[in-house]
Amino acid sequence: MVPLYQAKAEFFRMLGHPVRIRVLELLQDGPLAVRDLLTAIKIEPSNLSQQLAVLRRSGIVSATREGSTVVYELVGGDVAELLRAARRILTVMLAGQQDLLAQLNDAEPERMTP
Missing domain, CATH: 1.10.10.10 (Winged helix-like DNA-binding domain superfamily/Winged helix DNA-binding domain)
Structure with a gap:
């Protein structure tokens, strides 16, 4: 099994x-x-x-x-629900990545200053 x-x-x-x-x-x-x-x-x-x-x-x-x-x-409808759940998860993940990217972009000028 x-x-x-x-x-x-x-x-x-x-x-x-x-x-x-x-x-x-x-x-x-x-x-x-x-x-x-x-x-x-x-x-x-x-x-x-x-x-x-x-x-x-x-x-x-x-x-x-x-x-x-x-x-x-x-x-059945379960696959459609799974795809909707995947979309929600990806939305949260990508939003988190956007936040990280914004933080990196904000921090970039500080590192480049002598």
């Missing part, structure tokens, strides 16, 4: 690709056809297909065929 911490690490590793994150962000607003994802992300169809396959295998997105069109959607 895989320890929970290892399963979580695998989950986050699966999320660890910019295209996958962007797909998940786009799907937060509802199901989208592959052509719409391609228009929004602007990557090669083979690359998108590969990333969609990873998301589908993980079980966080599902695909349905509507004629010749394949439509993807999030399986």
Whole structure:
């Protein structure tokens, strides 16, 4: 049996690709056809297909065929909540970095004075 911490690490590793994150962000607003994802992300169809396959295998997105069109959607709302939480965390982290940068910029003239 895989320890929970290892399963979580695998989950986050699966999320660890910019295209996958962007797909998940786009799907937060509802199901989208592959052509719409391609228009929004602007990557090669083979690359998108590969990333969609990873998301589908993980079980966080599902695909349905509507004629010749394949439509993807999030399986549950938890992924959307995770992405919102990540945005909040990044906002705090980047705000902290901005504060540090401001402090460094304020301190810079003092160090340069002979």
